[in-house]
Amino acid sequence: MENRHVVIIPIEIDEEKESAYLDAWRDAADVMAAQPGFIRTYMFRTIVPGSKFSLVNVAEWESTAHWEEAMNVCPMMGQQIAVAHASNYEAIWTVLPATKQGPGSGNGHPPAELSPVEARRRVVDGELTLVDVREDDEWAAGHPAGALHAALSTLPASLSELPDGPLAFVCRTGKRSAQAGTQAFRAGRSSVYSVTGGLEAWQASGLPVTLPEREDSVNNGDRLKAAVRED
Numbered sequence: 428m429e430n431r432h433v434v435i436i437p438i439e440i441d442e443e444k445e446s447a448y449l450d451a452w453r454d455a456a457d458v459m460a461a462q463p464g465f466i467r468t469y470m471f472r473t474i475v476p477g478s479k480f481s482l483v484n485v486a487e488w489e490s491t492a493h494w495e496e497a498m499n500v501c502p503m504m505g506q507q508i509a510v511a512h513a514s515n516y517e518a519i520w521t522v523l524p525a526t527k528q529g530p531g532s533g534n535g536h537p538p539a540e541l542s543p544v545e546a547r548r549r550v551v552d553g554e555l556t557l558v559d560v561r562e563d564d565e566w567a568a569g570h571p572a573g574a575l576h577a578a579l580s581t582l583p584a585s586l587s588e589l590p591d592g593p594l595a596f597v598c599r600t601g602k603r604s605a606q607a608g609t610q611a612f613r614a615g616r617s618s619v620y621s622v623t624g625g626l627e628a629w630q631a632s633g634l635p636v637t638l639p640e641r642e643d644s645v646n647n648g649d650r651l652k653a654a655v656r657e658d
Contacts, residue, residue, distance in 0.1 A: 431466065432488040437480035439510040445481065452484070455503040459486070462500065463545045464493025538596070538608025538619040543629040546595045546622045547571075555593035555620070560607040571597055571626060572635035579603045583614040593618035600625040 440448055449470070456468050466487040473481050488494040541549070549555045550573045557574040559566055566576045574597065577585040594611060596604035596619070604621040611619045622629065630636060 432491045432494050434484075434486045434488070434494060436484040436486075438482040438484060439480055440482060442481070448482075451503055455501060458500065458502055459497055461542070462493070462497040463542065463548070464489040465497065465542075466539060537605055538612070538621045540601075540623045541595055541620045542623055543632045543634055546597070546620070547573075547629075547632075547634050549593075549595070550574075555595050555618075556590045557595050557597060557622075558589060558607070559598070559626075560596050560603050561598050561626075565599065567639060569626075569636050569638045571629050572637050574637075577607075579607050582607055582610045586611060586614050586616065593620065595620040595622055597622040597629065598625045600627055 438448070452470060459465055459468065466489060468484065468486040471483045471485070473483070486494075488497070546555070546557060550557050557571060559570045559574040559576050560579040560582070561570075562578050562580065563576075566578075570576065575589065577589060579598070594608075594616060596607040596611070598604040598607075601621060601624050604625060608619045608621045624631070626636075
């Protein structure tokens with residue numbers, strides 16, 4: 428079971444205004460996707476003729492607090508183009524597709540994504556373990572501060588050596604970390620994330636990197652202090 432905050436918003440709108448509304452929603456969704464705690468959002472159009480609510484937006488957040496904080500920066504707050512009726516729900520149970528294979532088999536499924544800033548905050552708060560899955564030479568050249576190393580080529584065998592609890596995998600751009608997350612799911616780990624954009628996005632966000640032959644971390648700017656405080 429995974430606790431999530433789910434926002435369901437039925438939208439009442441005239442047909443001629445729908446296109447403008449969807450354009451505004453897409454822009455707003457891009458802003459929301461950059462906020463801490465964002466998981467995903469969907470927009471549905473009804474296929475029932477004459478339905479009062481022609482559109483329904485569903486958004487998932489990691490917590491109610493994350494959603495409420497994001498509303499402070501939402502560019503659609505106060506817009507009058509449509510009538511939106513927000514209903515908030517807390518997910519109380521998740522059922523995954525049944526499978527005949529045991530742990531370690533099957534295709535697994537992609538891990539949830541975390542922004543570099545949110546991943547860093549959770550590492551600092553002791554909420555998860557950050558795992559760099561790049562190869563040995565890449566790791567030696569520099570890696571996210573606070574990360575452990577388990578190259579993708581050694582998974583899933585090295586998973587047993589990692590701490591219990593949530594894991595967030597990071598690579599250079601995000602592709603290998605997603606593969607590592609899928610392997611972790613196959614091996615029976617249930618709380619798994621991939622850091623969006625990998626080390627490139629980590630550095631672009633001003634987050635600290637440990638360089639060769641240094642025990643301290645290079646801070647890419649004063650933005651780190653603000654980044655770590657974000658929740």
